[in-house]
Structure formats: C-alpha cells, structure tokens
Amino acid sequence: MIVFKDEILKKLIMDYTREAGVRSLEREIRTVCRKIARKISENISYNKTITESDLVSYVGKPKFFYDLKEHVDQPGIATGMAWTPVGGSILFIETTKMKGREKLILTGQLGEVMKESATIALNYVRSHSTEYGIQQKSFQNSDIHIHIPEGAVPKDGPSAGVTLAVSILSLFTNKKVRSDVAMTGELTLRGKVLPVGGIKEKILAARQAGIFHVILPAKNKKEVDEIDPYVIKGMKFDFVETVDQVFKIAIRDLNKPKRKKKK
Numbered sequence: 147m148i149v150f151k152d153e154i155l156k157k158l159i160m161d162y163t164r165e166a167g168v169r170s171l172e173r174e175i176r177t178v179c180r181k182i183a184r185k186i187s188e189n190i191s192y193n194k195t196i197t198e199s200d201l202v203s204y205v206g207k208p209k210f211f212y213d214l215k216e217h218v219d220q221p222g223i224a225t226g227m228a229w230t231p232v233g234g235s236i237l238f239i240e241t242t243k244m245k246g247r248e249k250l251i252l253t254g255q256l257g258e259v260m261k262e263s264a265t266i267a268l269n270y271v272r273s274h275s276t277e278y279g280i281q282q283k284s285f286q287n288s289d290i291h292i293h294i295p296e297g298a299v300p301k302d303g304p305s306a307g308v309t310l311a312v313s314i315l316s317l318f319t320n321k322k323v324r325s326d327v328a329m330t331g332e333l334t335l336r337g338k339v340l341p342v343g344g345i346k347e348k349i350l351a352a353r354q355a356g357i358f359h360v361i362l363p364a365k366n367k368k369e370v371d372e373i374d375p376y377v378i379k380g381m382k383f384d385f386v387e388t389v390d391q392v393f394k395i396a397i398r399d400l401n402k403p404k405r406k407k408k409k
Contacts, residue, residue: 148182149195150175157198160354161208178204218325222317224396226309227330227351227360228301229344234351236328237306239294241313246289254294257302264292266333267310270389271318274337278393278400280318290314305342307333308361308392321397328352329361329392337389341365346373349381358382361392 150158155171163170178196181204185192193200218225218238226237250268252261272285292310294301308331316323330348332340341363349370352360362370364385370378384395393400 147194154196162205174205218323221320221322222313224309224313224323225328226306227328227348229347234347236351236355237294239309239313241292241317243288243290248286249289251291255300259304260302260306263304263307264310266335267307268314270311270335270337271314278319284318304332305330307331308339308389311389312392312396315393316397321400323396324398326357327359327361327396328357329396331363333389339363339386339389345369361386361395
C-alpha cells in the first residue's frame with residue numbers, strides 16, 4: 147500500500163503539474179507507483195508514505211516554482227495576474243532604464259494590445275511625474291526596457307495595464323513593490339482602472355503562489371462575490387477605480403511630495 151498525504155498531493159499539483167485537469171497529476175502518480183513497483187520486484191526497501199524527498203527521487207526536481215522574494219526584490223518589478231487557457235497565472239513585470247533618448251523597448255513575446263498597455267502606462271506615469279517627485283529629464287535622458295519573463299509564452303490583453311504602471315513608477319521613484327500583493331486591471335490614459343476577465347482563475351493563481359492580497363478593478367467586485375467563500379478564505383481584496391489608488395497600496399513608502407503653499 148502506498149500513501150499520498152494531502153500535502154504531498156498539493157505539492158505534486160503546485161510544483162509538477164499546474165493544469166486545469168488531472169491528466170498530468172495522474173501521470174506523475176503513476177510514475178511514482180511504477181518506480182516503487184520496481185523496488186518491490188528488486189526487494190529494495192521504500193517508504194510506504196511518500197515524502198517530499200521521495201518526490202524528488204521519483205519524479206525529479208519541481209518544474210514550477212515561485213520565489214516572490216527573489217523576483218520582487220528591487221524597484222521596477224511588480225506582480226500581476228494573467229488568464230491562460232489552462233487557468234490563471236502569476237505574471238512578473240520587470241522595468242529598467244539606461245542612458246538613452248526616450249526609447250521604449252518591450253520584450254517577452256508581447257501582443258499588440260499589451261504593447262499598447264505599456265505605452266499607456268508609461269505616458270500616464272510621465273504625465274503625473276511631478277506629483278511623485280520625478281523630474282521630466284529622468285525620462286528624456288533614458289531608454290526604458292520592459293520585460294515579462296517566460297519569453298517563449300505569448301502574452302497579450304489589456305489586463306496588465308495597472309501592473310505595468312506600478313512597475314514603471316516603482317523604478318522612477320526607486321521604491322520597491324510589495325511582494326505580497328498581486329494586481330490586475332486595464333488602464334486608461336486618464337488613470338481609470340477598467341474591469342477585466344478571468345477573475346476567479348487569477349485569484350486562484352495568486353493564492354497558489356502564496357499571495358493573499360489582491361488588487362482588482364472596482365467593477366469586478368461582483369465576480370468575487372460569486373466565488374465560493376472557501377476559495378477566498380483568508381484573502382484580502384482592494385477594489386480600486388484609479389491607478390493612483392493602486393500605487394498607494396502596492397508601492398512601499400510611496401508618498402506624494404507636499405506642494406508648497408503660495409504666499
């Protein structure tokens with residue numbers, strides 16, 4: 147008899163499969179069982195209750211992992227959420243700058259809509275830069291490079307708009323983004339946050355990654371209200387209407403400089 151405790155099954159799902167169905171999970175379990183069957187035939191001792199170290203021995207090192215502290219460890223990096231055909235996914239957006247002439251570089255196999263979202267996010271931050279103590283020459287003398295890792299995976303859609311804006315503002319204010327917060331929402335040039343799709347899948351992806359604080363468009367609240375309570379138990383949601391609200395929640399120690407009173 148072989149025993150897979152709940153925490154081991156969860157580890158198989160989180161670290162080795164990550165799919166909407168159970169086909170891959172069944173495949174990994176069969177792999178474990180075959181290798182144990184071989185041990186039995188060769189009269190080799192084995193653990194009847196599978197442990198984490200057994201998983202590495204039987205099915206190899208984890209195929210998927212999130213180390214949020216490693217990813218969101220410096221200004222310019224923000225955590226977003228995306229929808230895919232097999233469920234939700236965490237999306238890391240990285241922004242950096244170098245000496246240049248206002249060129250915007252986008253990499254990570256981005257679609258046209260996401261490229262437009264990046265342009266909107268940059269232009270919004272530029273148009274409100276003085277509110278956050280950023281000098282215009284910081285943009286004028288720089289090329290900006292935005293990258294979304296896992297370049298082999300195509301990415302598109304407008305829902306990364308707020309995450310892109312947070313990443314850009316974080317870089318130019320030199321303030322880190324909170325690693326315990328994930329966000330999604332379409333951004334307009336006026337700074338409005340519009341509703342997006344795949345909310346349940348995105349929330350599940352955040353929870354699986356160990357993120358329990360999520361920022362969502364205010365108009366998506368009804369979708370959250372329809373999710374079974376046990377799925378979102380222990381999670382915190384901030385429903386926002388403007389990207390400035392997102393900045394205040396997501397970026398650490400971000401304060402707008404006080405305007406001098408006119409005499």
